[in-house]
Amino acid sequence: MNNKNCLIDWPTFIGALILLLLVTVPLIIWPEKGEEVVLNANDFVTTNFGVLYLLVGICVFFFLLVVAFSKNGWVKLGEKEERPEFGNFSWAAMLFCAGIGSSILYWGTIEWAYYLQGPPFGIEEGSQDAIRWASTYGIFHWGPIAWAIYTLPALPMAYFYYVRKRPVLKVSEACRPLIGRAADGPIGTIIDVLFMFGLLGGAGTTLALGTPMIAQGIHAITGLETNMILQTVILLICTTIFAISSYTGLRKGIKYLSDVNLWLAIFLLAFTLIFGPTLFILETTTNSIGLLLDNFFHMSTWTEPFQDIGDFEQTGFPESWTVFYWAWWLVYAPFVGLFVAKISRGRTVRQMVLGTMIYGTLGSVLFFGIMGNFGLYMQLTGQFDVLQVLNNQGAPAAIISIVNQLPLAGFMIFIFTVLAIIFLATTFDSSSYILASVVQKEVDDEPIRWNRMFWAFGLSFMPLILMYLGGLSILQTASIVGGFPLLIILTMLGWSFMRASNGDIKASENYKPKTINLDPRKIRERLRRKRKKQ
Numbered sequence: 001m002n003n004k005n006c007l008i009d010w011p012t013f014i015g016a017l018i019l020l021l022l023v024t025v026p027l028i029i030w031p032e033k034g035e036e037v038v039l040n041a042n043d044f045v046t047t048n049f050g051v052l053y054l055l056v057g058i059c060v061f062f063f064l065l066v067v068a069f070s071k072n073g074w075v076k077l078g079e080k081e082e083r084p085e086f087g088n089f090s091w092a093a094m095l096f097c098a099g100i101g102s103s104i105l106y107w108g109t110i111e112w113a114y115y116l117q118g119p120p121f122g123i124e125e126g127s128q129d130a131i132r133w134a135s136t137y138g139i140f141h142w143g144p145i146a147w148a149i150y151t152l153p154a155l156p157m158a159y160f161y162y163v164r165k166r167p168v169l170k171v172s173e174a175c176r177p178l179i180g181r182a183a184d185g186p187i188g189t190i191i192d193v194l195f196m197f198g199l200l201g202g203a204g205t206t207l208a209l210g211t212p213m214i215a216q217g218i219h220a221i222t223g224l225e226t227n228m229i230l231q232t233v234i235l236l237i238c239t240t241i242f243a244i245s246s247y248t249g250l251r252k253g254i255k256y257l258s259d260v261n262l263w264l265a266i267f268l269l270a271f272t273l274i275f276g277p278t279l280f281i282l283e284t285t286t287n288s289i290g291l292l293l294d295n296f297f298h299m300s301t302w303t304e305p306f307q308d309i310g311d312f313e314q315t316g317f318p319e320s321w322t323v324f325y326w327a328w329w330l331v332y333a334p335f336v337g338l339f340v341a342k343i344s345r346g347r348t349v350r351q352m353v354l355g356t357m358i359y360g361t362l363g364s365v366l367f368f369g370i371m372g373n374f375g376l377y378m379q380l381t382g383q384f385d386v387l388q389v390l391n392n393q394g395a396p397a398a399i400i401s402i403v404n405q406l407p408l409a410g411f412m413i414f415i416f417t418v419l420a421i422i423f424l425a426t427t428f429d430s431s432s433y434i435l436a437s438v439v440q441k442e443v444d445d446e447p448i449r450w451n452r453m454f455w456a457f458g459l460s461f462m463p464l465i466l467m468y469l470g471g472l473s474i475l476q477t478a479s480i481v482g483g484f485p486l487l488i489i490l491t492m493l494g495w496s497f498m499r500a501s502n503g504d505i506k507a508s509e510n511y512k513p514k515t516i517n518l519d520p521r522k523i524r525e526r527l528r529r530k531r532k533k534q
């Protein structure tokens with residue numbers, strides 16, 4: 001055990017806990033003042049730097065397309081003849097469950113309602129244009145740019161882990177080509193701690209959304225009151241599930257749980273499509289995709305530039321939604337990137353990049369297109385007033401009420417609730433796995449078990465306390481504010497990958513298109529010979 005404990009990177013381990021305590025303890029002691037400070041900081045960041053988030057989002061998207069179709073995209077993550085460690089189904093299931101979690105059930109079902117009441121571009125509330133954009137903007141926010149932001153950190157992390165054979169899964173390690181030995185010092189520790197703080201805060205958001213929704217589902221099934229006791233029991237059950245899954249490891253617990261999750265999701269979506277308003281769902285989803293493609297650049301760069309001039313009315317839509325979402329994806333990006341990198345052994349860079357962006361976007365389109373448009377249909381036809389329930393009882397009640405409109409309503413609410421529990425668990429077991437990896441100096445195969453278990457329960461302990469104090473959403477907002485430096489780190493990660501991979505490809509003696517397999521020993525020897533000649 002002592003030898004294993006030597007693998008722990010204690011400065012990063014302790015630093016992440018201290019930073020989290022420095023943020024959460026003041027929120028516990030002075031909740032109102034703390035909330036005010038955090039919200040003001042969030043307004044300052046999103047208002048003054050919103051355009052920077054938007055530009056980073058669109059640039060990352062096109063940068064990854066260039067990488068995928070360049071010579072860098074043919075680099076094999078592993079040995080030349082090595083097959084992918086996981087099949088396409090399990091690989092897609094794990095990356096989708098890690099990147100989305102139960103939040104897709106929440107927002108995929110109800111997000112359209114917020115856009116219908118507060119549409120973009122100054123459109124009149126409840127108008128025909130508002131309806132069209134309501135069914136489109138969710139797909140945009142959870143679509144290609146979101147998954148591109150997720151994918152970028154996976155490039156250098158997978159490259160160093162599987163090509164250069166560095167047994168380290170850290171954000172700081174992926175920045176080594178730019179910061180050099182500073183990756184082993186305080187700068188590297190700060191980078192890793194900022195990543196962990198963002199992930200812990202983002203996890204609080206997932207809990208804040210998922211737990212009340214699950215509680216509402218259990219209330220619909222059993223009649224139990226949706227109080228804090230029920231939410232606490234739900235959180236403990238989810239913690240037990242993902243702790244066991246994390247303990248059994250990547251190839252068993254996390255893989256199997258993700259597979260089950262994906263099959264349940266397919267069943268839910270197929271049932272809703274077949275027994276719901278099939279034609280409306282297909283037509284509206286198709287129209288939304290066309291509207292998105294036609295306005296992709298406009299939506300990606302809309303900033304309300306005339307909001308303070310003349311008679312132009314300020315809606316705050318870009319800051320409240322697009323900028324906020326891009327910041328949220330940015331906070332989660334290093335975690336999802338680390339996880340995608342870890343499960344992508346045996347694939348090429350091109351397969352990893354395009355697979356993550358395509359599978360992730362496709363899954364989001366299906367959830368928003370089917371579940372979201374089913375709820376929209378209920379509202380537009382007058383069969384069920386979703387907006388009335390949303391505004392008076394809250395989003396969790398509205399979501400479960402939408403599912404309750406399906407045939408076999410009791411059974412479908414049960415499936416929806418179980419799916420939400422497993423989604424929450426798969427997100428957290430992936431998170432605890434990666435947090436454990438980041439606080440280790442080396443990860444030859446999997447992180448130490450006690451380390452994985454510690455972060456599995458650590459992910460729930462602080463959010464549980466804040467849930468009783470009503471501060472989960474504030475923790476998430478604080479993590480987004482604290483994650484602002486990740487804008488710079490994300491740029492460094494992309495630059496780091498290009499610098500390392502271009503140098504290695506140039507130094508390789510056996511470059512053949514579509515079969516690039518880089519031997520780090522040959523690369524180092526060739527670079528030494530080159531320096532001697534000079």
